[in-house]
Amino acid sequence: MGDTKIPNPKSQNPNLPSPLGRGAGGEGRYELRFSGEGGQGIILGGSILAEAAILHQGKYAVQSPQYGSRxxxxxxxxxxxxxxxxxxxxxxxxxxxxxxxxxMSYNQYATDLADDAVLLVDANLVPHVIENGHVIHRLPIVEIAKIELDNEVLSNSVALGAVVALTGIVSHEAAWNAIEARVPAKAREINRRAFERGLEAAELCPTKPVK
Amino acid sequence: MPHIRSMSGNAVIAEAAIAAGCRFFAGYPITPSSEIAAVLAEELPKVGGVFLQMEDEIAAMGAIIGASLGGMKTMTATSGPGFSLKQENLGFACMAEVPCVVVNVMRGGPSTGLPTLPAQGDVMQARWGTHGDHPIIVLYPADLTEMYHQTVRAFNLAEQYRTPVILLSDELLGHMSERVEIPDAADLTIVNRRKPDVPPEQYLPYDVRRELVPPMANFFEGYRYHVTGLTHDETGFPTEDPDLAEAQLRRLMLKVSANADDILEWEEDGLADAEIAIFAYGAAARSVREAIAELRSLGVRAGLFRPITLWPFPDKALHLAVSRAGALFVVEMNMGQMIREVERSIRHIPIIGVHKVSGQPIDPDEIVFTVRDYLENGTLPRNAVYQMSV
Incomplete structure:
Protein backbone atom coordinates (compact mmCIF):
# COMPACT_ATOMS: atom_id res chain seq x y z
CA MET A 1 0.00 0.00 0.00
CA GLY A 2 2.85 2.31 0.87
CA ASP A 3 4.02 2.56 -2.73
CA THR A 4 0.64 3.44 -4.22
CA LYS A 5 0.87 6.68 -6.14
CA ILE A 6 -1.38 9.26 -4.56
CA PRO A 7 -3.26 11.09 -7.29
CA ASN A 8 -3.32 14.85 -7.51
CA PRO A 9 -6.65 16.37 -6.46
CA LYS A 10 -7.00 18.44 -9.62
CA SER A 11 -7.08 15.39 -11.86
CA GLN A 12 -9.26 13.49 -9.47
CA ASN A 13 -11.90 16.09 -8.81
CA PRO A 14 -11.99 18.82 -11.46
CA ASN A 15 -14.98 20.47 -9.78
CA LEU A 16 -12.97 21.66 -6.80
CA PRO A 17 -12.15 25.36 -6.92
CA SER A 18 -8.54 26.26 -7.58
CA PRO A 19 -7.38 27.70 -4.26
CA LEU A 20 -4.63 30.01 -5.46
CA GLY A 21 -5.85 33.21 -6.98
CA ARG A 22 -9.06 33.36 -5.00
CA GLY A 23 -7.31 34.15 -1.74
CA ALA A 24 -8.60 37.03 0.29
CA GLY A 25 -5.30 38.75 0.96
CA GLY A 26 -4.32 39.39 -2.65
CA GLU A 27 -3.23 37.47 -5.70
CA GLY A 28 -2.11 33.95 -5.04
CA ARG A 29 -2.67 34.06 -1.28
CA TYR A 30 -4.64 31.45 0.62
CA GLU A 31 -5.23 31.54 4.36
CA LEU A 32 -6.05 28.50 6.51
CA ARG A 33 -6.70 28.23 10.22
CA PHE A 34 -6.71 24.93 12.10
CA SER A 35 -8.10 25.00 15.63
CA GLY A 36 -8.46 22.38 18.28
CA GLU A 37 -7.46 21.37 21.78
CA GLY A 38 -3.88 21.22 22.98
CA GLY A 39 -2.65 17.68 22.30
CA GLN A 40 -4.64 17.03 19.11
CA GLY A 41 -1.64 17.84 16.96
CA ILE A 42 -3.14 20.64 14.88
CA ILE A 43 -0.05 22.85 15.28
CA LEU A 44 2.09 20.03 13.93
CA GLY A 45 -0.50 19.61 11.17
CA GLY A 46 0.02 23.28 10.28
CA SER A 47 3.80 22.79 10.17
CA ILE A 48 3.42 19.80 7.88
CA LEU A 49 1.13 21.70 5.50
CA ALA A 50 3.59 24.61 5.36
CA GLU A 51 6.44 22.19 4.73
CA ALA A 52 4.47 20.56 1.91
CA ALA A 53 3.89 23.96 0.29
CA ILE A 54 7.47 25.21 0.72
CA LEU A 55 9.50 22.07 0.11
CA HIS A 56 7.32 20.16 -2.34
CA GLN A 57 5.36 22.83 -4.21
CA GLY A 58 7.91 25.66 -4.37
CA LYS A 59 5.55 28.08 -2.62
CA TYR A 60 6.01 30.60 0.13
CA ALA A 61 4.22 29.65 3.33
CA VAL A 62 4.14 30.60 6.98
CA GLN A 63 2.84 28.60 9.90
CA SER A 64 2.04 30.69 12.97
CA PRO A 65 0.69 28.94 16.06
CA GLN A 66 -1.06 30.31 19.09
CA TYR A 67 -1.61 28.44 22.30
CA GLY A 68 -1.98 29.11 25.99
CA SER A 69 -0.06 27.92 29.01
CA ARG A 70 -2.02 24.69 29.42
CA MET A 104 -14.39 25.76 22.36
CA SER A 105 -11.77 26.31 19.68
CA TYR A 106 -14.44 26.99 17.10
CA ASN A 107 -16.09 29.45 19.49
CA GLN A 108 -12.83 31.28 20.16
CA TYR A 109 -11.12 31.23 16.79
CA ALA A 110 -13.82 31.19 14.09
CA THR A 111 -13.17 34.87 13.48
CA ASP A 112 -11.88 36.75 10.45
CA LEU A 113 -13.57 34.35 8.04
CA ALA A 114 -13.76 35.42 4.40
CA ASP A 115 -17.30 35.68 3.03
CA ASP A 116 -16.70 32.61 0.90
CA ALA A 117 -14.75 30.68 3.54
CA VAL A 118 -14.96 26.90 3.62
CA LEU A 119 -15.33 25.30 7.06
CA LEU A 120 -14.50 21.76 8.06
CA VAL A 121 -15.63 20.82 11.57
CA ASP A 122 -15.58 17.56 13.47
CA ALA A 123 -19.08 16.16 13.10
CA ASN A 124 -19.22 14.91 16.71
CA LEU A 125 -17.12 17.42 18.62
CA VAL A 126 -18.28 20.67 17.03
CA PRO A 127 -22.09 20.47 17.00
CA HIS A 128 -22.78 24.21 17.07
CA VAL A 129 -21.69 26.06 13.95
CA ILE A 130 -23.00 29.42 12.82
CA GLU A 131 -24.05 29.15 9.20
CA ASN A 132 -23.24 32.50 7.66
CA GLY A 133 -23.60 31.23 4.13
CA HIS A 134 -20.23 29.54 4.38
CA VAL A 135 -19.62 26.10 2.93
CA ILE A 136 -19.63 23.87 6.00
CA HIS A 137 -18.34 20.30 5.90
CA ARG A 138 -18.86 17.93 8.82
CA LEU A 139 -16.66 14.86 9.10
CA PRO A 140 -16.12 12.54 12.09
CA ILE A 141 -12.35 13.15 12.02
CA VAL A 142 -11.50 12.20 15.59
CA GLU A 143 -13.91 9.23 15.47
CA ILE A 144 -12.17 7.89 12.34
CA ALA A 145 -8.83 8.10 14.16
CA LYS A 146 -10.06 6.80 17.51
CA ILE A 147 -12.52 4.06 16.56
CA GLU A 148 -11.61 3.02 13.03
CA LEU A 149 -7.82 3.38 13.27
CA ASP A 150 -7.72 2.78 17.02
CA ASN A 151 -5.46 5.75 17.79
CA GLU A 152 -6.68 9.27 18.50
CA VAL A 153 -3.18 10.61 17.84
CA LEU A 154 -3.85 10.03 14.14
CA SER A 155 -6.55 12.75 14.14
CA ASN A 156 -4.23 15.30 12.55
CA SER A 157 -3.24 12.98 9.71
CA VAL A 158 -6.92 12.27 9.01
CA ALA A 159 -7.63 15.99 9.15
CA LEU A 160 -4.73 16.80 6.82
CA GLY A 161 -6.08 14.33 4.27
CA ALA A 162 -9.47 15.99 4.41
CA VAL A 163 -8.00 19.51 4.24
CA VAL A 164 -5.90 18.64 1.21
CA ALA A 165 -8.85 17.00 -0.54
CA LEU A 166 -11.16 19.94 0.13
CA THR A 167 -8.73 22.75 -0.69
CA GLY A 168 -6.25 21.36 -3.20
CA ILE A 169 -3.80 23.81 -1.64
CA VAL A 170 -1.04 21.23 -2.07
CA SER A 171 -1.04 17.99 -4.04
CA HIS A 172 -1.80 14.74 -2.26
CA GLU A 173 1.73 13.64 -2.92
CA ALA A 174 3.29 16.81 -1.52
CA ALA A 175 1.22 16.48 1.65
CA TRP A 176 2.11 12.83 2.08
CA ASN A 177 5.82 13.51 1.50
CA ALA A 178 5.71 16.17 4.21
CA ILE A 179 3.89 13.84 6.64
CA GLU A 180 6.26 11.01 5.90
CA ALA A 181 9.28 13.19 6.66
CA ARG A 182 7.81 13.94 10.09
CA VAL A 183 6.63 10.53 11.33
CA PRO A 184 8.85 7.78 12.69
CA ALA A 185 9.28 4.79 10.36
CA LYS A 186 7.19 2.47 12.53
CA ALA A 187 4.21 4.86 12.35
CA ARG A 188 4.51 5.42 8.61
CA GLU A 189 1.91 2.92 7.41
CA ILE A 190 -0.73 3.84 9.96
CA ASN A 191 -0.30 7.55 9.18
CA ARG A 192 -0.60 6.75 5.50
CA ARG A 193 -3.85 4.97 6.23
CA ALA A 194 -5.09 7.91 8.31
CA PHE A 195 -4.18 10.41 5.59
CA GLU A 196 -5.96 8.32 2.95
CA ARG A 197 -9.04 7.94 5.15
CA GLY A 198 -9.16 11.73 5.42
CA LEU A 199 -8.92 12.06 1.64
CA GLU A 200 -11.67 9.45 1.10
CA ALA A 201 -14.01 10.95 3.67
CA ALA A 202 -13.67 14.42 2.15
CA GLU A 203 -14.37 13.14 -1.35
CA LEU A 204 -17.90 12.36 -0.18
CA CYS A 205 -18.53 15.91 1.03
CA PRO A 206 -21.15 17.98 -0.77
CA THR A 207 -19.63 20.99 -2.51
CA LYS A 208 -22.59 23.34 -2.04
CA PRO A 209 -23.11 25.53 1.01
CA VAL A 210 -25.13 23.81 3.71
CA LYS A 211 -28.29 25.80 4.34
CA MET B 1 23.23 27.92 -3.65
CA PRO B 2 21.17 28.47 -0.51
CA HIS B 3 19.23 25.49 0.72
CA ILE B 4 15.46 26.00 1.11
CA ARG B 5 14.00 24.79 4.40
CA SER B 6 10.80 25.24 6.37
CA MET B 7 11.88 26.08 9.92
CA SER B 8 10.76 27.86 13.06
CA GLY B 9 12.65 30.93 14.27
CA ASN B 10 13.94 29.06 17.29
CA ALA B 11 15.25 26.17 15.18
CA VAL B 12 16.95 28.68 12.89
CA ILE B 13 18.81 30.25 15.82
CA ALA B 14 20.01 26.83 17.01
CA GLU B 15 21.25 25.74 13.60
CA ALA B 16 22.85 29.09 12.78
CA ALA B 17 24.66 29.07 16.13
CA ILE B 18 26.28 25.75 15.25
CA ALA B 19 27.19 27.09 11.81
CA ALA B 20 28.77 30.13 13.47
CA GLY B 21 30.98 27.84 15.55
CA CYS B 22 29.00 27.69 18.81
CA ARG B 23 30.06 24.54 20.64
CA PHE B 24 28.74 25.27 24.12
CA PHE B 25 25.19 26.02 25.20
CA ALA B 26 24.02 26.31 28.78
CA GLY B 27 20.44 27.17 29.56
CA TYR B 28 17.32 26.67 31.55
CA PRO B 29 14.13 26.00 29.58
CA ILE B 30 11.56 28.76 29.34
CA THR B 31 8.73 29.40 26.91
CA PRO B 32 8.98 30.67 24.21
CA SER B 33 12.70 29.97 23.84
CA SER B 34 12.84 26.29 24.83
CA GLU B 35 13.03 24.92 21.27
CA ILE B 36 16.46 26.53 20.90
CA ALA B 37 17.72 24.41 23.78
CA ALA B 38 15.82 21.36 22.53
CA VAL B 39 17.45 21.49 19.09
CA LEU B 40 20.91 22.16 20.53
CA ALA B 41 20.58 19.30 23.04
CA GLU B 42 20.12 17.07 20.01
CA GLU B 43 22.60 18.66 17.62
CA LEU B 44 25.54 19.97 19.69
CA PRO B 45 26.83 16.55 20.77
CA LYS B 46 26.91 15.49 17.11
CA VAL B 47 29.52 18.17 16.36
CA GLY B 48 31.56 17.58 19.50
CA GLY B 49 29.84 20.39 21.37
CA VAL B 50 28.50 20.56 24.91
CA PHE B 51 24.89 21.07 25.97
CA LEU B 52 24.28 21.79 29.64
CA GLN B 53 20.94 22.24 31.30
CA MET B 54 21.76 24.29 34.38
CA GLU B 55 19.87 24.68 37.65
CA ASP B 56 18.73 28.16 36.69
CA GLU B 57 19.36 31.06 34.32
CA ILE B 58 21.96 32.68 36.58
CA ALA B 59 24.11 29.57 36.50
CA ALA B 60 23.58 29.22 32.74
CA MET B 61 24.94 32.72 32.19
CA GLY B 62 27.90 31.93 34.42
CA ALA B 63 28.55 28.70 32.52
CA ILE B 64 28.72 30.36 29.11
CA ILE B 65 31.15 32.97 30.47
CA GLY B 66 33.41 30.26 31.86
CA ALA B 67 33.28 28.16 28.71
CA SER B 68 34.03 31.23 26.59
CA LEU B 69 37.12 31.96 28.71
CA GLY B 70 38.07 28.36 27.97
CA GLY B 71 38.04 29.17 24.26
CA MET B 72 34.59 28.11 23.08
CA LYS B 73 31.95 30.13 21.30
CA THR B 74 29.03 30.05 23.69
CA MET B 75 25.34 30.88 23.85
CA THR B 76 22.39 30.81 26.19
CA ALA B 77 18.72 31.38 25.33
CA THR B 78 15.88 32.57 27.49
CA SER B 79 12.83 34.80 27.76
CA GLY B 80 11.80 37.74 29.98
CA PRO B 81 11.98 36.24 33.51
CA GLY B 82 15.18 34.40 32.67
CA PHE B 83 16.65 37.45 30.98
CA SER B 84 16.18 39.37 34.23
CA LEU B 85 18.13 36.69 36.09
CA LYS B 86 21.00 36.83 33.61
CA GLN B 87 21.63 40.54 34.06
CA GLU B 88 24.23 40.40 36.82
CA ASN B 89 26.49 37.92 35.04
CA LEU B 90 25.86 39.73 31.77
CA GLY B 91 27.48 42.79 33.32
CA PHE B 92 30.41 40.63 34.41
CA ALA B 93 30.88 39.54 30.79
CA CYS B 94 30.82 43.18 29.65
CA MET B 95 33.37 44.16 32.27
CA ALA B 96 35.69 41.17 31.87
CA GLU B 97 35.28 41.40 28.06
CA VAL B 98 34.09 37.84 27.52
CA PRO B 99 32.47 37.11 24.15
CA CYS B 100 29.12 35.31 24.33
CA VAL B 101 25.65 35.39 22.80
CA VAL B 102 22.46 35.77 24.84
CA VAL B 103 19.17 35.10 23.06
CA ASN B 104 15.99 36.60 24.45
CA VAL B 105 12.79 35.39 22.76
CA MET B 106 10.45 38.03 24.14
CA ARG B 107 7.06 37.24 25.64
CA GLY B 108 4.50 39.39 27.41
CA GLY B 109 5.67 40.85 30.72
CA PRO B 110 6.28 42.07 33.35
CA SER B 111 7.10 39.11 35.60
CA THR B 112 5.84 35.80 34.18
CA GLY B 113 3.28 37.79 32.17
CA LEU B 114 2.04 36.07 29.02
CA PRO B 115 4.34 33.07 28.59
CA THR B 116 3.12 31.90 25.19
CA LEU B 117 2.36 35.25 23.59
CA PRO B 118 4.59 37.78 21.81
CA ALA B 119 5.78 41.19 23.04
CA GLN B 120 8.69 43.56 22.55
CA GLY B 121 8.90 44.80 26.12
CA ASP B 122 12.58 44.00 26.73
CA VAL B 123 14.23 46.31 24.21
CA MET B 124 15.29 48.77 26.90
CA GLN B 125 16.26 45.98 29.30
CA ALA B 126 18.49 44.62 26.54
CA ARG B 127 20.31 47.96 26.55
CA TRP B 128 20.26 48.84 30.24
CA GLY B 129 19.34 45.65 32.08
CA THR B 130 22.61 45.26 33.91
CA HIS B 131 23.83 48.01 36.19
CA GLY B 132 26.39 50.64 35.39
CA ASP B 133 27.49 52.11 32.09
CA HIS B 134 28.36 49.22 29.86
CA PRO B 135 28.81 48.44 26.18
CA ILE B 136 26.25 46.17 24.54
CA ILE B 137 25.34 45.11 21.03
CA VAL B 138 21.72 44.13 20.40
CA LEU B 139 20.48 42.58 17.14
CA TYR B 140 16.83 41.95 16.25
CA PRO B 141 15.92 40.39 12.90
CA ALA B 142 12.44 40.35 11.35
CA ASP B 143 12.38 37.31 9.11
CA LEU B 144 13.83 33.87 9.52
CA THR B 145 16.42 33.96 6.75
CA GLU B 146 17.67 37.17 8.33
CA MET B 147 17.49 35.41 11.71
CA TYR B 148 20.03 32.91 10.43
CA HIS B 149 22.43 35.58 9.24
CA GLN B 150 22.07 37.74 12.34
CA THR B 151 22.67 34.77 14.63
CA VAL B 152 25.96 34.12 12.84
CA ARG B 153 26.71 37.82 13.02
CA ALA B 154 26.00 37.89 16.76
CA PHE B 155 28.83 35.41 17.30
CA ASN B 156 31.12 37.31 14.93
CA LEU B 157 30.56 40.63 16.70
CA ALA B 158 31.00 39.02 20.12
CA GLU B 159 34.33 37.55 19.05
CA GLN B 160 35.51 40.67 17.27
CA TYR B 161 34.72 43.12 20.05
CA ARG B 162 35.07 40.79 23.07
CA THR B 163 31.63 41.67 24.38
CA PRO B 164 28.29 39.97 24.96
CA VAL B 165 25.87 40.28 22.05
CA ILE B 166 22.15 40.05 22.69
CA LEU B 167 20.04 38.51 19.95
CA LEU B 168 16.43 39.54 20.38
CA SER B 169 13.53 37.61 18.98
CA ASP B 170 9.90 37.33 20.02
CA GLU B 171 7.31 34.60 20.43
CA LEU B 172 5.88 35.33 17.00
CA LEU B 173 9.22 34.87 15.21
CA GLY B 174 10.34 32.09 17.53
CA HIS B 175 7.35 29.84 17.05
CA MET B 176 6.33 30.62 13.48
CA SER B 177 7.77 28.64 10.59
CA GLU B 178 8.46 29.96 7.14
CA ARG B 179 10.56 29.42 4.06
CA VAL B 180 14.18 29.93 5.07
CA GLU B 181 17.16 30.20 2.75
CA ILE B 182 20.05 28.52 4.54
CA PRO B 183 23.35 29.71 3.10
CA ASP B 184 26.15 27.30 2.24
CA ALA B 185 28.67 27.05 5.07
CA ALA B 186 31.37 28.15 2.61
CA ASP B 187 29.54 31.43 2.01
CA LEU B 188 29.44 32.41 5.69
CA THR B 189 31.88 34.87 7.16
CA ILE B 190 33.14 33.52 10.47
CA VAL B 191 35.12 35.73 12.85
CA ASN B 192 37.27 34.25 15.61
CA ARG B 193 38.72 36.11 18.57
CA ARG B 194 42.24 37.39 18.15
CA LYS B 195 44.75 35.50 20.27
CA PRO B 196 47.91 37.04 21.78
CA ASP B 197 51.06 37.03 19.68
CA VAL B 198 53.33 37.19 22.73
CA PRO B 199 54.51 34.33 24.96
CA PRO B 200 52.59 33.72 28.23
CA GLU B 201 55.14 35.51 30.43
CA GLN B 202 54.73 38.72 28.43
CA TYR B 203 50.92 38.52 28.11
CA LEU B 204 48.92 41.39 29.60
CA PRO B 205 45.22 40.46 29.22
CA TYR B 206 43.95 44.03 29.21
CA ASP B 207 46.83 45.78 27.50
CA VAL B 208 45.12 48.46 25.46
CA ARG B 209 47.99 50.78 24.75
CA ARG B 210 47.74 50.07 21.03
CA GLU B 211 44.14 48.94 20.45
CA LEU B 212 40.60 49.16 21.73
CA VAL B 213 40.06 45.41 21.83
CA PRO B 214 42.89 43.50 23.50
CA PRO B 215 43.83 40.02 22.22
CA MET B 216 42.26 37.22 24.25
CA ALA B 217 44.16 34.18 25.50
CA ASN B 218 42.10 31.06 26.07
CA PHE B 219 42.50 29.31 29.37
CA PHE B 220 44.32 25.96 29.29
CA GLU B 221 46.58 27.09 26.45
CA GLY B 222 49.46 28.09 28.72
CA TYR B 223 48.33 31.61 29.56
CA ARG B 224 47.32 32.49 33.12
CA TYR B 225 45.53 35.67 34.02
CA HIS B 226 43.10 37.17 36.46
CA VAL B 227 39.44 37.71 35.53
CA THR B 228 37.25 39.95 37.66
CA GLY B 229 34.18 42.11 37.58
CA LEU B 230 36.06 44.71 39.58
CA THR B 231 37.62 47.63 37.76
CA HIS B 232 41.02 46.32 36.77
CA ASP B 233 44.34 47.30 35.23
CA GLU B 234 46.16 45.75 32.27
CA THR B 235 47.03 42.64 34.31
CA GLY B 236 43.38 41.97 35.15
CA PHE B 237 43.90 42.63 38.87
CA PRO B 238 41.64 45.16 40.64
CA THR B 239 42.56 48.81 40.81
CA GLU B 240 40.96 51.96 42.19
CA ASP B 241 43.32 54.28 40.39
CA PRO B 242 41.05 57.09 39.19
CA ASP B 243 42.81 57.54 35.86
CA LEU B 244 42.76 53.82 35.11
CA ALA B 245 39.13 53.51 36.18
CA GLU B 246 38.06 56.38 33.94
CA ALA B 247 40.14 55.12 31.02
CA GLN B 248 38.87 51.57 31.31
CA LEU B 249 35.19 52.45 31.23
CA ARG B 250 35.66 54.97 28.46
CA ARG B 251 37.46 52.36 26.37
CA LEU B 252 34.76 49.74 27.02
CA MET B 253 32.11 52.10 25.69
CA LEU B 254 34.33 53.21 22.82
CA LYS B 255 34.77 49.62 21.62
CA VAL B 256 31.17 49.73 20.47
CA SER B 257 30.61 53.40 19.66
CA ALA B 258 33.81 53.81 17.61
CA ASN B 259 32.91 50.74 15.59
CA ALA B 260 29.27 51.65 15.04
CA ASP B 261 29.67 51.68 11.26
CA ASP B 262 30.60 48.02 11.37
CA ILE B 263 28.01 47.06 13.98
CA LEU B 264 24.99 48.95 12.68
CA GLU B 265 22.67 47.35 10.16
CA TRP B 266 19.27 48.61 9.16
CA GLU B 267 16.76 48.43 6.35
CA GLU B 268 15.07 51.30 4.54
CA ASP B 269 12.14 50.75 2.24
CA GLY B 270 10.24 53.39 0.32
CA LEU B 271 11.63 56.35 2.27
CA ALA B 272 12.93 58.29 -0.76
CA ASP B 273 9.52 59.85 -1.44
CA ALA B 274 7.80 59.08 1.87
CA GLU B 275 5.63 61.67 3.58
CA ILE B 276 5.06 59.19 6.40
CA ALA B 277 8.06 57.31 7.80
CA ILE B 278 7.48 54.35 10.10
CA PHE B 279 10.08 53.06 12.55
CA ALA B 280 9.60 49.41 13.50
CA TYR B 281 11.70 46.37 14.32
CA GLY B 282 11.34 42.61 14.76
CA ALA B 283 7.90 41.06 14.33
CA ALA B 284 6.16 44.45 14.35
CA ALA B 285 8.10 45.44 11.23
CA ARG B 286 6.37 42.64 9.33
CA SER B 287 3.00 44.22 10.15
CA VAL B 288 4.35 47.62 9.13
CA ARG B 289 5.58 46.42 5.73
CA GLU B 290 2.13 45.05 4.98
CA ALA B 291 0.54 48.29 6.23
CA ILE B 292 2.85 50.33 3.98
CA ALA B 293 1.78 48.36 0.91
CA GLU B 294 -1.85 49.07 1.85
CA LEU B 295 -1.17 52.76 2.54
CA ARG B 296 0.57 53.17 -0.80
CA SER B 297 -2.37 51.57 -2.56
CA LEU B 298 -4.50 54.26 -0.87
CA GLY B 299 -2.19 57.00 -2.12
CA VAL B 300 -0.26 57.59 1.10
CA ARG B 301 3.49 57.66 0.47
CA ALA B 302 4.73 55.68 3.48
CA GLY B 303 8.14 54.11 4.06
CA LEU B 304 9.88 51.93 6.61
CA PHE B 305 13.00 52.44 8.70
CA ARG B 306 13.86 49.15 10.37
CA PRO B 307 16.87 48.92 12.68
CA ILE B 308 18.38 45.43 12.66
CA THR B 309 20.96 46.59 15.18
CA LEU B 310 18.84 48.13 17.95
CA TRP B 311 21.84 49.03 20.10
CA PRO B 312 23.93 51.00 19.50
CA PHE B 313 21.09 53.16 18.21
CA PRO B 314 21.41 54.12 14.51
CA ASP B 315 21.08 57.90 15.00
CA LYS B 316 22.84 59.00 11.85
CA ALA B 317 21.12 56.54 9.55
CA LEU B 318 17.71 57.40 10.97
CA HIS B 319 18.33 61.14 10.54
CA LEU B 320 19.25 60.75 6.88
CA ALA B 321 16.44 58.30 6.20
CA VAL B 322 13.61 60.44 7.57
CA SER B 323 14.98 63.84 6.57
CA ARG B 324 12.22 64.35 3.99
CA ALA B 325 9.31 62.81 5.88
CA GLY B 326 6.58 64.90 7.44
CA ALA B 327 5.89 62.62 10.37
CA LEU B 328 7.45 59.58 11.96
CA PHE B 329 5.41 56.73 13.41
CA VAL B 330 6.96 54.28 15.84
CA VAL B 331 5.22 50.89 15.93
CA GLU B 332 6.16 48.50 18.73
CA MET B 333 4.64 45.73 20.84
CA ASN B 334 5.23 47.54 24.13
CA MET B 335 3.92 50.65 25.91
CA GLY B 336 6.43 52.91 24.15
CA GLN B 337 10.13 52.11 24.65
CA MET B 338 12.19 52.73 21.51
CA ILE B 339 9.95 55.72 20.79
CA ARG B 340 11.80 57.54 23.58
CA GLU B 341 15.10 56.92 21.82
CA VAL B 342 13.55 58.04 18.53
CA GLU B 343 12.27 61.21 20.21
CA ARG B 344 15.75 61.88 21.58
CA SER B 345 17.20 61.46 18.12
CA ILE B 346 14.62 63.08 15.81
CA ARG B 347 13.31 66.50 16.78
CA HIS B 348 12.19 68.20 13.59
CA ILE B 349 8.97 66.27 12.86
CA PRO B 350 6.05 64.94 14.89
CA ILE B 351 6.55 61.45 16.30
CA ILE B 352 3.49 59.28 16.84
CA GLY B 353 3.50 55.94 18.67
CA VAL B 354 1.45 52.87 17.82
CA HIS B 355 1.71 50.51 20.78
CA LYS B 356 0.04 47.24 21.67
CA VAL B 357 0.54 44.99 24.71
CA SER B 358 -2.40 42.57 24.42
CA GLY B 359 -0.26 39.55 23.61
CA GLN B 360 -1.51 39.72 20.03
CA PRO B 361 0.63 40.94 17.14
CA ILE B 362 -0.20 44.31 15.61
CA ASP B 363 -2.64 43.89 12.76
CA PRO B 364 -1.52 45.84 9.65
CA ASP B 365 -5.00 47.40 9.52
CA GLU B 366 -4.45 48.98 12.94
CA ILE B 367 -1.40 50.78 11.58
CA VAL B 368 -3.20 51.86 8.41
CA PHE B 369 -6.07 53.17 10.53
CA THR B 370 -3.77 55.18 12.81
CA VAL B 371 -1.82 56.75 9.95
CA ARG B 372 -4.99 57.70 8.07
CA ASP B 373 -6.53 59.07 11.24
CA TYR B 374 -3.47 61.24 11.75
CA LEU B 375 -3.52 62.47 8.16
CA GLU B 376 -7.22 63.29 8.30
CA ASN B 377 -7.54 64.70 11.80
CA GLY B 378 -4.08 65.30 13.22
CA THR B 379 -2.11 68.49 13.31
CA LEU B 380 -0.05 68.80 10.19
CA PRO B 381 3.59 69.87 10.47
CA ARG B 382 4.87 72.89 8.56
CA ASN B 383 7.08 71.11 6.11
CA ALA B 384 7.46 71.94 2.43
CA VAL B 385 7.84 68.30 1.44
CA TYR B 386 4.69 67.33 3.23
CA GLN B 387 1.62 66.91 1.08
CA MET B 388 -1.68 65.60 2.17
CA SER B 389 -2.84 63.05 -0.33
CA VAL B 390 -5.79 61.34 1.28
Missing part, protein backbone atom coordinates in the same frame (compact mmCIF):
# COMPACT_ATOMS: atom_id res chain seq x y z
CA UNK A 71 -0.08 21.69 28.14
CA UNK A 72 -3.21 19.76 27.14
CA UNK A 73 -6.82 20.66 26.75
CA UNK A 74 -6.66 24.41 26.16
CA UNK A 75 -7.82 25.93 22.89
CA UNK A 76 -5.07 26.17 20.27
CA UNK A 77 -4.91 27.41 16.73
CA UNK A 78 -2.44 27.59 13.92
CA UNK A 79 -2.61 29.89 10.92
CA UNK A 80 -1.09 28.68 7.67
CA UNK A 81 -0.75 31.14 4.80
CA UNK A 82 0.33 29.88 1.39
CA UNK A 83 1.32 32.35 -1.28
CA UNK A 84 3.22 32.84 -4.52
CA UNK A 85 5.18 35.68 -2.91
CA UNK A 86 6.83 36.27 0.50
CA UNK A 87 4.41 36.62 3.42
CA UNK A 88 4.94 39.46 5.86
CA UNK A 89 2.26 39.53 8.55
CA UNK A 90 2.14 35.88 9.62
CA UNK A 91 -1.40 35.78 10.97
CA UNK A 92 -4.54 35.08 8.96
CA UNK A 93 -6.78 38.11 8.53
CA UNK A 94 -9.31 36.80 5.96
CA UNK A 95 -9.56 33.08 6.33
CA UNK A 96 -10.32 30.96 3.26
CA UNK A 97 -10.41 27.62 5.06
CA UNK A 98 -11.17 26.96 8.72
CA UNK A 99 -10.83 23.62 10.53
CA UNK A 100 -12.19 23.01 14.03
CA UNK A 101 -11.72 19.83 16.06
CA UNK A 102 -13.20 21.19 19.30
CA UNK A 103 -16.23 23.34 20.07
Missing amino acids: VRGGPTKVDVIVSDSPILYPRATKIDFFLALAQ
